[in-house]
Amino acid sequence: MKIAVDAMGGDLAPQAIIEGAIQAATELPSDAKIILIGNENIIKDVFKGYGDVPSCIDIVHAEDVIKMGEHPTKALSQKPNSSIAIGFKLLKEKEVDIFCGAGNTGAMHVGALFSIKAIEGVLRPAIAGFVPQLGGGHAIMMDIGANADCKPEVLAQFGELGSLFAQYTFQLSKPRVALMNIGEEEQKGSLTAQATYPLLEQNKKINFIGNIEGKDLFTNKADVIVTDGFTGNILFKMGESLYEIAKKRGIKDDFIDQTNYEAIGGSPIVGVNGNVMIAHGVSTPLAIQNMIGWAYKQVKSKAFLHIAQALN
Amino acid sequence: MKIAVDAMGGDLAPQAIIEGAIQAATELPSDAKIILIGNENIIKDVFKGYGDVPSCIDIVHAEDVIKMGEHPTKALSQKPNSSIAIGFKLLKEKEVDIFCGAGNTGAMHVGALFSIKAIEGVLRPAIAGFVPQLGGGHAIMMDIGANADCKPEVLAQFGELGSLFAQYTFQLSKPRVALMNIGEEEQKGSLTAQATYPLLEQNKKINFIGNIEGKDLFTNKADVIVTDGFTGNILFKMGESLYEIAKKRGIKDDFIDQTNYEAIGGSPIVGVNGNVMIAHGVSTPLAIQNMIGWAYKQVKSKAFLHIAQALN
Numbered sequence: 001m002k003i004a005v006d007a008m009g010g011d012l013a014p015q016a017i018i019e020g021a022i023q024a025a026t027e028l029p030s031d032a033k034i035i036l037i038g039n040e041n042i043i044k045d046v047f048k049g050y051g052d053v054p055s056c057i058d059i060v061h062a063e064d065v066i067k068m069g070e071h072p073t074k075a076l077s078q079k080p081n082s083s084i085a086i087g088f089k090l091l092k093e094k095e096v097d098i099f100c101g102a103g104n105t106g107a108m109h110v111g112a113l114f115s116i117k118a119i120e121g122v123l124r125p126a127i128a129g130f131v132p133q134l135g136g137g138h139a140i141m142m143d144i145g146a147n148a149d150c151k152p153e154v155l156a157q158f159g160e161l162g163s164l165f166a167q168y169t170f171q172l173s174k175p176r177v178a179l180m181n182i183g184e185e186e187q188k189g190s191l192t193a194q195a196t197y198p199l200l201e202q203n204k205k206i207n208f209i210g211n212i213e214g215k216d217l218f219t220n221k222a223d224v225i226v227t228d229g230f231t232g233n234i235l236f237k238m239g240e241s242l243y244e245i246a247k248k249r250g251i252k253d254d255f256i257d258q259t260n261y262e263a264i265g266g267s268p269i270v271g272v273n274g275n276v277m278i279a280h281g282v283s284t285p286l287a288i289q290n291m292i293g294w295a296y297k298q299v300k301s302k303a304f305l306h307i308a309q310a311l312n
Numbered sequence: 313m314k315i316a317v318d319a320m321g322g323d324l325a326p327q328a329i330i331e332g333a334i335q336a337a338t339e340l341p342s343d344a345k346i347i348l349i350g351n352e353n354i355i356k357d358v359f360k361g362y363g364d365v366p367s368c369i370d371i372v373h374a375e376d377v378i379k380m381g382e383h384p385t386k387a388l389s390q391k392p393n394s395s396i397a398i399g400f401k402l403l404k405e406k407e408v409d410i411f412c413g414a415g416n417t418g419a420m421h422v423g424a425l426f427s428i429k430a431i432e433g434v435l436r437p438a439i440a441g442f443v444p445q446l447g448g449g450h451a452i453m454m455d456i457g458a459n460a461d462c463k464p465e466v467l468a469q470f471g472e473l474g475s476l477f478a479q480y481t482f483q484l485s486k487p488r489v490a491l492m493n494i495g496e497e498e499q500k501g502s503l504t505a506q507a508t509y510p511l512l513e514q515n516k517k518i519n520f521i522g523n524i525e526g527k528d529l530f531t532n533k534a535d536v537i538v539t540d541g542f543t544g545n546i547l548f549k550m551g552e553s554l555y556e557i558a559k560k561r562g563i564k565d566d567f568i569d570q571t572n573y574e575a576i577g578g579s580p581i582v583g584v585n586g587n588v589m590i591a592h593g594v595s596t597p598l599a600i601q602n603m604i605g606w607a608y609k610q611v612k613s614k615a616f617l618h619i620a621q622a623l624n
Contacts, residue, residue, distance in 0.1 A: 148494060148501055149503050180546060190540075190542040193460070213545075213546065215550060219553070230494055230501065230505070230543065234543055235526060238527060238529050240527060241528075245530060248446075251565055253561055
């Protein structure tokens with residue numbers, strides 16, 4: 001298995017990315033290789049600070065970098081030798097099994113749509129956030145930022161995509177799918193939420209349990225939380241902030257520790273023909289290390305192949 | 313000052329409401345009276361368990377009750393002798409200075425719109441949630457549930473209404489107004505958020521500081537948080553859930569204690585010609601006690617009069 005990582009993406013790149021990869025290399029099963037994509041000289045320079053570089057790390061040279069503020073589509077077409085463009089080229093050509101990056105989120109998302117493309121039948125791929133649950137494990141929330149505006153049929157499909165993803169990622173036979181809403185009753189919510197409810201209810205391929213509310217985010221009511229990328233992003237970032245608040249206030253708690261974004265390190269794009277994980281711009285070495293660990297599990301789960309089979 | 317409270321509204325009514333009123337009575341300044349609205353016999357029966365009833369509590373009889381699940385508009389027209397209908401009648405006739413209730417939220421909101429009505433020029437009154445801030449004090453978030461779907465001009469006006477409300481409630485000369493969004497840059501967000509940003513920016517009557525993200529909810533970046541009633545409700549309820557989570561996990565922290573809905577006990581409707589506070593359906597005596605304390609401050613602030621003056 002080859003796990004490609006954008007060495008140049010993220011506020012703390014390349015240092016934090018390379019350090020995270022080196023840490024991950026010590027834990028990965030022996031069938032895994034890490035491919036660092038970026039400027040070879042810079043990466044080798046950073047390596048010098050870490051003694052012997054694990055043999056399971058390879059470098060693929062990329063001359064260029066897409067910066068955080070750049071327009072995704074423009075940058076991708078103007079910089080074919082950027083680490084993100086090369087990462088997706090390798091992924092498309094099946095030279096690597098997954099591409100992970102903490103750089104320009106828009107470019108990572110657009111790059112996935114333009115290279116490996118959406119699975120046939122998928123209206124809008126989404127970024128799936130792992131939300132820690134009281135009592136252990138995670139729910140996935142879709143979308144957490146790729147699609148700020150979603151039509152009811154898009155949200156309804158998130159329910160199905162999320163259910164398949166959760167089934168193969170968490171080994172659940174019937175993941176509980178819920179719609180994030182402002183009340184438990186069917187008729188509650190925005191016009192979009194009201195129109196989404198019956199679509200989810202009518203879909204016999206999923207185990208739809210109805211609406212959940214903001215207070216239920218962490219309470220293990222659902223395995224798949226359906227929401228648009230606007231509400232989902234705001235809610236997800238609020239959840240992640242709890243760890244920072246707790247740290248500053250000297251609160252030590254196992255569950256709150258799980259809200260630390262570093263604990264998972266990345267969020268997969270669900271609905272595309274391949275494995276992509278997007279990490280925080282501020283990713284630390286620990287975050288990158290844990291993302292690579294999850295990346296291994298995601299490749300093993302073959303979730304995207306199962307989704308494609310189920311839809312087609 | 314007369315503070316009217318719906319004695320029959322809420323899951324734990326009338327017991328919890330009456331007990332909360334009795335507790336509040338011991339703390340209220342001497343110029344305040346509490347008017348409990350509800351079935352006189354039932355209220356007097358509950359009083360028996362509490363020895364001498366404070367002289368500052370009066371009862372106004374209401375024969376009927378609007379239940380939690382009832383359709384707001386229908387219930388209000390069919391039950392003119394319900395505690396909610398009578399509360400708004402008294403408020404409209406200026407027999408009381410504020411009406412507070414933990415009953416059917418829709419009926420409380422519709423009752424306000426039908427009786428004291430929206431202030432001239434206000435597009436959509438909103439429910440303002442008090443969000444505790446690290447470092448002390450509160451921000452208000454508008455809307456937290458009255459308007460699930462909001463047009464940009466409605467959101468922009470929330471900024472202005474919220475600014476005036478915060479100015480007089482928190483004695484701030486230039487409240488910081490922020491738009492809840494999925495990124496800090498102006499062009500980020502849903503189509504609605506993108507269209508709202510310039511409207512807020514162009515309004516010279518407010519101190520617009522730009523977008524904030526979910527991670528900023530508690531971090532004292534803004535005094536007024538503008539959002540639609542869908543996202544706002546979900547975010548607010550998630551925030552309130554932290555106290556319950558912390559309590560179950562044995563976490564003791566002053567700030568997290570402030571996320572307990574009981575700490576404020578109610579949320580005002582902003583943009584109507586009078587003072588209305590809406591409490592949680594599950595309100596405990598402590599929540600009702602604290603809501604009555606806030607109700608006193610709200611009446612003293614004359615915020616709704618200042619809003620009407622500023623708009624007209």
